[in-house]
Amino acid sequence: MTPPLVRPIVLAGRIAPLGDDRRLSAIDKRPTPGPWRIAPTGLADDVQADLKHHGGLEKALHHYPFEHYAAWADEIGDNPLMRMPGAFGENLSTTDWTEVNVCIGDVVRFGRALLQVSQGRQPCWKLNRRFGRPDMALRVQSSGRVGWYYRVLEAGVADAGDVLRLIDRPCANWTLERMTRLLYRDTDDLESFAGMMALPELAQSWRELARRRLNSGNIEDWTKRLYG
Template sequence: MNLVSVNVGMPKTVEHLGRKVSTGIFKSPVDGRVMVRKLNVDGDGQADLTVHGGVYKAVYAYDLENILYWQRVLDRDDIGFGHFGENFTVEEMPDDRIHIGDVFRVGSALLEVTQPRVPCFKMEMKMDLPGFSRQFITSGRLGFCFRVLEEGEVGAGDEIELITTGPGKITVWDFARLYFFDYDNLEKIRRLIRIPAVPPDWVRVFEEILTSSGEKRLTRMPQ
């Protein structure tokens, strides 16, 4: 596993369907080494902090094979590093092999996988493809977010070392499927929300699914 590219960009305002939209999805590769901090990567920013960024989404990673896949499927040559708003373009880290709660050493930073990426209309705007969010979700190629356990420097070419495998053995794709498609799998939902790395907001979402299915509300110790 390797870090192929580090991508950053500050929010900017663009025209979309007759209105102005502020977005941080436009990111470009940077040279040299960059500090990864608790809330983001140096030089990077998010426009809407209610849905992007923060402690549990400080860094977004997307696999190189996914980028190559979209180049082929969409027959486009404008899709490169950072195109999906990812901070890290990585290699050999597909959604169905990375677990929630996995901890990795990247450069001198220590990072923990917390959740899959959930697309919004800004991705469709960036891609200029209405309805692309659905295609993105069903592809199983969402990428994932990191929480920063230890701040540190990273750079393209760094090896990504697995330090600890997440408890519960729930992959990023498992998590996404439980939310979008497989919400009747109550046993796996119970396993998911017991993983300490899962953000509190997501725990509440899945507890509501359990409650609506007649399950007793589950709780865990606060992080």
């Protein structure tokens, strides 16, 4: 299934204290007016507080489907954060693009910038602080409603009114839904992990994750990532 042309809401954030312990984070993203200059590391006016785990060439832009917000409202109740895009730290918010119809390696034109889906999101403890729920990161992981990241193949400027347009799909069998299910549910599917490891379009860190699982037969400990 090919995602349709959509005009995204574009969001950027600034570093600020997060949660009761006041840890610094830029997860609070707000809509920002175009035109938007998209550099190899993402939006020119966006920042990350923790460059070890966020941002970088393989996680330049985060895309999160807005239709997931209704599912979250049903699951955890009304939350002021979810009354507008940006609750999950996303840079691009759309409808009709989800983990079901977006694949690893998808090449996407946005204005004069060219993007490629590099990996899904591995939710971390900052979502717990953001939503005031100690299990929010685990809920996001378990739900499969994780969103995804882009690398920037060609830097460029996008203007208000520009659409996201899928222009190439080299890995049609590798939807984000399949990838997320493999990582967190079907963890004994060794054949699929071998295929995952061989995907050149997939972020190197995720190919290494697949290699480690194949070599050790073990699942990595998620505790620190999910709970801090």
